[in-house]
Amino acid sequence: MSKWIFLLAAVVMQMAPGMVVADDRPNIVWIFSDDHSYQTIGAYGGRLESLNPSPNIDRLAAEGMRFDRAYVGNSICAPSRATLLTGLHSHLNGKIDNIGPFNHDQQQFQKILQANGFQTVMVGKIHLSGKMQGFDYWEVLPGQGNYYNPQFITEEGRTKYEGEYVTDVITRRAVNWLENGRDEEKPFMLMVHHKAPHRNWQPAKREMSRYEDVEIPEPDNLFDDYATRGVAASGQQMEIDRHMNLESDLKLGGRYKGDPQYASRQKWFEENKPTGIDLIKWKYQTYLKDYLRCTWSVDESVGKILDTLEEQGLSDNTIVMYSSDQGFYMGEHGWFDKRFMYEESFRTPLIARWPGKIKPGSVNTDLVQNIDFAETFLDLAKAPIPEEMQGESLVPLLEGKTPEDWRDSLYYHYYEYPAVHSVRRHEGVFDGRWKLIRYYGRNVPDNEEWELFDLKNDPSEMNNLASNPEYASRIATLKKELSRLREQYDVPNET
Ligand SMILES: [Ca+2]
Incomplete structure (x- = not known):
């Protein structure tokens, strides 16, 4: 019996730590x-x-x-x-x-x-x-x-x-x-x-006719005016209207001129020359279709x-x-x-x-x-x-x-600014319903700007509640949670 135990021990000792047998x-x-x-x-x-x-x-x-x-x-x-x-x-x-x-x-x-x-x-x-x-x-x-x-x-x-x-x-x-x-x-x-x-x-070239005759539904906030939100939302450079490029994003003219993959699009655009709201809607449709293809x-x-x-x-x-x-x-x-x-x-x-x-x-x-x-x-x-x-x-x-003790909040931190698309640095906390965001650093008024959203009543995050006094205690609670998360995740103090 003891011989068997010895043999078994010998086998176990030869295995690398953490190794699983079968x-x-x-x-x-x-x-x-x-x-x-x-x-x-x-x-x-x-x-x-x-x-x-x-x-x-x-x-x-x-x-x-x-x-x-x-x-x-x-x-x-x-x-x-x-x-x-x-x-x-x-x-x-x-x-x-x-x-x-x-x-x-x-x-x-x-x-x-x-x-x-x-x-x-x-x-x-x-x-x-x-x-x-x-x-x-x-x-x-x-x-x-x-x-x-x-x-x-x-x-x-x-x-x-x-x-x-x-x-x-x-x-x-x-x-x-x-x-x-x-x-x-x-x-x-x-x-x-x-x-x-x-x-x-x-x-892929084979996908260009997919969704050709389909009208892609628009989101309700395609024409967001960024009212109530801070400088980051209005100061970004990622709008379909102002920042989506006809040539590089929508494949019109320039290097795409004469490209058979985009010939019918080119022809339609030259004949119809959309402007204003019509142009934004056309860019939305075209972008979504290329993306979905x-x-x-x-x-x-x-x-x-x-x-x-x-x-x-x-x-x-x-x-x-x-x-x-x-x-x-x-x-x-x-x-x-x-x-x-x-x-x-x-x-x-x-x-x-x-x-x-x-x-x-x-x-x-x-x-x-x-x-x-x-x-x-x-x-x-x-x-x-x-x-x-x-x-x-x-x-x-x-x-x-x-x-039972699964987390009840998340930490977020975005750093790449100044850079393409011009989105200000920010960090924040989200508890599944409430989201508190702190924009900070360069090109943020007074170096700090806050946004608060109630995802239950405002799932599209259009209504920033940060300056509404009714939510002062909610903000205080979330700020405390943000500090706790920063400590838990060892976030350096300088950011
Ligand atoms: Ca990516």
Whole structure:
């Protein structure tokens, strides 16, 4: 008997710390798009649902869980990706804006997954210059990448895919890895990161007639006048009216002159010459259609990946998650782009399917944030979670068992100013109903300006209540909560 115990002990001692014996751990497929708004995903409902814009993502939601209160900590591309990998808010992972470098040497969840027996793969857009670490295989776009004839960087160098559309290439490379690249002895983490539908919203040529004769519903606040709100809302540069460019955004004239993909648009515009309100409405329609054509290809990609998992016999033991690096304005407040703490860009889609674990068709309304993703992946892999990571694992939520002490507020902080789109620096707190935002620094009156919104009665955030004395105690409570969050997340005092 004691001999058996000795043998067992010897086996255990030879295993690496944290290593799990029999692999009952799920594979993870993480599909991540760039600037994909929840408003353009059918499963989220809303004014665009009737267009049926995302049948495959909707299928994922029907078979899994939809998170209705998933948010980011800093609504802009590269910082959101840095948070995804590190599980840290921007001020601690160092990537506060799109401009500064990302320190790849720091701790990232994929390094821990790899050390714990997972195969780790990244295909697509990461928008963090420098060599990826912790991936067995990576193939990424340089910077923003190109929609057509895209180049990809790997450990070995660059490859250009002539005559191809970026979403198709990313899908095919991911499918190819699932079919031919796997080590069947190991669970895997496959990250499929789309460039689409990032500005300037260039669709696959085959999609140009989609939505051609459709009138896209407008948001009620397409003609927002920014009354009641502070200088940041009126001083931004992301209006469809004043800042959306006819050539680079809407593909009229200049480099698009004579391009057959946009010939009928060009012809219509020359014949009709819309101005004033008509021009804004035309820009809105054209922008939304190009965007939805891009997201259609992303949705097709989701379908192909789900089909491949099924064909490979992997569906049952794979959790598939879909999200975006942040939300986006689809004409709400008259805008395109992101950056603000207002709902459309602060919120992001999050959908997960995990057969046998997630109840099909379920909806979660807990406050979750992109600081939670890294810890979720580690928890799924039964790998150790570093103390420093700032989120919480979503695994209990996926299993329908939200902990009693789950967070009841979120911290947000946007830094990139002065910069493109001119959105002032701001931070804030959101408790699921009340949102308090503090704009500060350059080009903010008296260096500080506050906004308060009641999302229950004002879901479009049109009515800033910050200067209304009736809400003084509400503001005091939220300011206290903001200070508490700053302390909890180690936000430096100078910001
Ligand atoms: Ca983005």
